[in-house]
Amino acid sequence: MAETETPKRSPEIRKDKIHNRWVLFSPARSRRPSDFKAKSNPQPKNQTKCPFCAGHEHECAPEIFRVPEHSTNDWKIRVIQNLYPEVSRELDFQNTLVTVVGDVAVSGFGFHDVVIESPVHSVNLSDLSPVQVGEFLLASKKRIEQLRNCESIKYVQVFKNHGASAGASMSHSHTQIIALPIVPPTVSARLDSMMEYYKQTGKCSLCDIQPNEFLIDESAHFISLVPFAATFAFEIWIIPRDHSSHFHEIDSEKAIDLGGLLKLMLSKMSLQLNNPPFNLLIHTSPFQDDPSHAPSTHWFIQIAPHLSGVGGFEIATGCYINPVFPEDAAKILRDVRIS
Amino acid sequence: MAETETPKRSPEIRKDKIHNRWVLFSPARSRRPSDFKAKSNPQPKNQTKCPFCAGHEHECAPEIFRVPEHSTNDWKIRVIQNLYPEVSRELDFQNTLVTVVGDVAVSGFGFHDVVIESPVHSVNLSDLSPVQVGEFLLASKKRIEQLRNCESIKYVQVFKNHGASAGASMSHSHTQIIALPIVPPTVSARLDSMMEYYKQTGKCSLCDIQPNEFLIDESAHFISLVPFAATFAFEIWIIPRDHSSHFHEIDSEKAIDLGGLLKLMLSKMSLQLNNPPFNLLIHTSPFQDDPSHAPSTHWFIQIAPHLSGVGGFEIATGCYINPVFPEDAAKILRDVRIS
Ligand SMILES: Nc1ncnc2c1ncn2[C@@H]1O[C@H](COP(=O)(O)OP(=O)(O)O[C@H]2O[C@H](CO)[C@@H](O)[C@H](O)[C@H]2O)[C@@H](O)[C@H]1O
Ligand SMILES: Nc1ncnc2c1ncn2[C@@H]1O[C@H](COP(=O)(O)OP(=O)(O)O[C@H]2O[C@H](CO)[C@@H](O)[C@H](O)[C@H]2O)[C@@H](O)[C@H]1O
Numbered sequence: 108m109a110e111t112e113t114p115k116r117s118p119e120i121r122k123d124k125i126h127n128r129w130v131l132f133s134p135a136r137s138r139r140p141s142d143f144k145a146k147s148n149p150q151p152k153n154q155t156k157c158p159f160c161a162g163h164e165h166e167c168a169p170e171i172f173r174v175p176e177h178s179t180n181d182w183k184i185r186v187i188q189n190l191y192p193e194v195s196r197e198l199d200f201q202n203t204l205v206t207v208v209g210d211v212a213v214s215g216f217g218f219h220d221v222v223i224e225s226p227v228h229s230v231n232l233s234d235l236s237p238v239q240v241g242e243f244l245l246a247s248k249k250r251i252e253q254l255r256n257c258e259s260i261k262y263v264q265v266f267k268n269h270g271a272s273a274g275a276s277m278s279h280s281h282t283q284i285i286a287l288p289i290v291p292p293t294v295s296a297r298l299d300s301m302m303e304y305y306k307q308t309g310k311c312s313l314c315d316i317q318p319n320e321f322l323i324d325e326s327a328h329f330i331s332l333v334p335f336a337a338t339f340a341f342e343i344w345i346i347p348r349d350h351s352s353h354f355h356e357i358d359s360e361k362a363i364d365l366g367g368l369l370k371l372m373l374s375k376m377s378l379q380l381n382n383p384p385f386n387l388l389i390h391t392s393p394f395q396d397d398p399s400h401a402p403s404t405h406w407f408i409q410i411a412p413h414l415s416g417v418g419g420f421e422i423a424t425g426c427y428i429n430p431v432f433p434e435d436a437a438k439i440l441r442d443v444r445i446s
Numbered sequence: 447m448a449e450t451e452t453p454k455r456s457p458e459i460r461k462d463k464i465h466n467r468w469v470l471f472s473p474a475r476s477r478r479p480s481d482f483k484a485k486s487n488p489q490p491k492n493q494t495k496c497p498f499c500a501g502h503e504h505e506c507a508p509e510i511f512r513v514p515e516h517s518t519n520d521w522k523i524r525v526i527q528n529l530y531p532e533v534s535r536e537l538d539f540q541n542t543l544v545t546v547v548g549d550v551a552v553s554g555f556g557f558h559d560v561v562i563e564s565p566v567h568s569v570n571l572s573d574l575s576p577v578q579v580g581e582f583l584l585a586s587k588k589r590i591e592q593l594r595n596c597e598s599i600k601y602v603q604v605f606k607n608h609g610a611s612a613g614a615s616m617s618h619s620h621t622q623i624i625a626l627p628i629v630p631p632t633v634s635a636r637l638d639s640m641m642e643y644y645k646q647t648g649k650c651s652l653c654d655i656q657p658n659e660f661l662i663d664e665s666a667h668f669i670s671l672v673p674f675a676a677t678f679a680f681e682i683w684i685i686p687r688d689h690s691s692h693f694h695e696i697d698s699e700k701a702i703d704l705g706g707l708l709k710l711m712l713s714k715m716s717l718q719l720n721n722p723p724f725n726l727l728i729h730t731s732p733f734q735d736d737p738s739h740a741p742s743t744h745w746f747i748q749i750a751p752h753l754s755g756v757g758g759f760e761i762a763t764g765c766y767i768n769p770v771f772p773e774d775a776a777k778i779l780r781d782v783r784i785s
Binding site for chain 2: 117118119120121122124126127128129131132133192193194195198209210211212213214215262264266267268272273274275283285287288289291292293294296304307308312315335336386387388390409411416417418419420422423424425426428
């Protein structure tokens with residue numbers, strides 16, 4: 108008990124130097140950091156007749172590929188089109204649709220896919236073996252490399268919603284991939300901010316990170332930590348040790364190594380925080396990136412548990428409120444023992 | 447019926463030129479814009495023993511002022527300290543706490559207040575008369591002017607959470623005011639983007655707005671519209687006709703005029719969308735604003751209903767997905783009749 112007890116601390120406002128934004132750290136109203144748990148994490152209600160389950164492939168939108176490639180009923184991963192895509196692969200990409208008094212719009216061209224991570228409904232990503240998690244990462248890489256062939260696509264976002272309050276509408280474990288004809292705002296802000304750090308220091312901000320008290324675990328090629336100015340309580344970043352701008356540069360060996368560390372982080376988070384709703388996000392660089400960005404951009408994975416909601420303050424200011432200091436969260440996650 | 451039926455449209459990606467961010471417009475999966483309703487809007491569960499109710503003043507954190515000033519049991523509005531403040535008025539503001547390898551933090555100094563909008567538990571902001579809504583706006587103005595005397599405060603955010611899924615933890619109608627020693631990220635981005643527009647056109651982007659098909663209603667001093675690149679379905683902006691950088695520049699006449707239009711917008715939204723959870727945000731300018739910003743910054747009110755949640759995509763990219771085209775939402779809101 109004493110181990111996780113921390114003295115009551117004053118609020119602090121920290122700068123996230125990767126995204127160039129402020130985060131408010133307000134010590135929990137009464138709880139100790141080790142008492143944080145998800146209250147309940149309802150799963151979306153579609154357990155019966157799930158189209159993502161083995162045997163229901165015909166209820167899904169068209170398949171793009173499966174792993175292993177020539178498997179039949181024994182597939183392990185399927186990458187399929189999203190049945191209700193947010194962007195449309197059937198549109199022509201036109202650069203500018205409207206320019207009335209400075210209003211700019213482009214057609215909603217793009218690709219929206221789903222990666223089904225397992226044929227079995229009840230299996231979560233963290234239930235897979237390190238090699239299987241690695242295969243999921245390599246399937247995502249393969250799909251990104253296909254999307255790269257489309258000239259109009261500028262950025263690909265890989266993201267996972269787990270639990271209804273993190274946005275999931277399907278409970279069968281899956282990840283989504285959206286390919287966009289624009290560079291999204293948070294990505295531009297991140298690239299600019301990392302470039303600024305590079306200009307000031309001559310170093311990549313993630314190569315230069317000093318994990319120290321923020322470290323959780325490490326593997327041969329990756330480190331996991333709670334960032335200095337984490338947006339969410341118990342947020343985890345997994346960062347490749349070697350400088351690399353694009354997630355799709357990962358090779359099989361590194362993917363399996365990452366698979367192990369990712370599995371460990373998801374398992375620790377789930378055990379410590381009571382299977383919380385979360386998002387898993389792969390932050391990479393645009394395809395046709397300005398070559399001057401190469402030395403300053405570094406891809407990483409963000410795992411964002413949702414232990415509290417957000418309100419008008421966050422929407423208005425972009426300033427998130429995190430009740431748990433990252434160094435306290437890191438200590439707790441470091442100490443979780445997975446049997 | 448036919449009136450609100452709109453042909454199925456292709457997705458479109460629009461630029462919000464005020465915030466310099468992209469928004470994805472994806473026509474609803476199957477619903478027509480006029481079918482959008484909040485499914486349910488549970489209120490936070492603290493109806494009994496509410497400290498914000500008349501007669502329970504002693505259960506609240508200290509009062510700052512009340513309206514009318516010398517009222518006793520017959521107060522109409524109370525501005526009080528927040529019992530669990532996110533920033534602390536007791537800290538000294540120190541500019542920089544930590545600067546380890548580029549990590550920057552400042553102490554969490556600031557003010558966090560609550561405006562209780564009515565002594566009666568069940569009364570919503572939209573139930574008040576235009577004059578009473580005006581009084582609420584003037585109470586917020588008064589508090590902002592007090593906060594302006596504190597040199598370390600750079601920005602004040604006024605925000606309202608209505609409904610549990612918009613963040614409200616108290617059901618008694620109230621608004622919060624947070625005064626910060628920093629300029630928050632979304633505010634900086636907005637100021638920069640409006641400045642850019644000014645540089646390009648020589649005009650303020652909000653003075654220059656052409657409401658046209660986006661217009662909902664207007665009053666003597668304000669217009670209400672759905673912005674061209676609205677972040678949320680049925681989002682409403684209320685904009686002063688005359689150029690003004692700071693909300694606290696509002697006078698009594700304009701406050702009452704705004705009170706009427708704000709009441710109308712909240713009533714229309716509530717009727718059309720079935721009392722949805724929402725945030726009401728006052729977007730103003732920093733106190734010690736760079737004088738060069740004056741011609742380009744223009745305060746406004748944003749009302750953001752929450753008809754669908756957000757997921758990992760929005761968190762990762764800052765790119766929101768709006769299923770309803772603003773021109774369709776504006777037409778529907780324009781046509782709502784309040785008896
Ligand atoms: N007796 C008393 N005296 C004085 N004040 C009292 C009080 N009892 C309660 N309060 C305060 O009243 C406020 C009510 O605010 P809201 O219901 O709008 O949401 P809250 O701030 O809890 O969090 C929402 O808004 C924030 C900011 O957007 C989000 O971070 C969060 O997730 C979301 O739920 C609380 O801040 C609370 O501290
Ligand atoms: N038979 C089938 N074949 C192929 N695809 C199928 C299918 N049945 C369902 N799908 C698709 O599977 C996806 C499942 O995705 P999630 O559960 O992660 O959340 P969803 O995208 O619905 O929305 C969440 O994520 C988005 C983006 O972050 C948020 O906007 C939103 O609010 C949040 O709920 C859906 O996009 C759905 O269209």
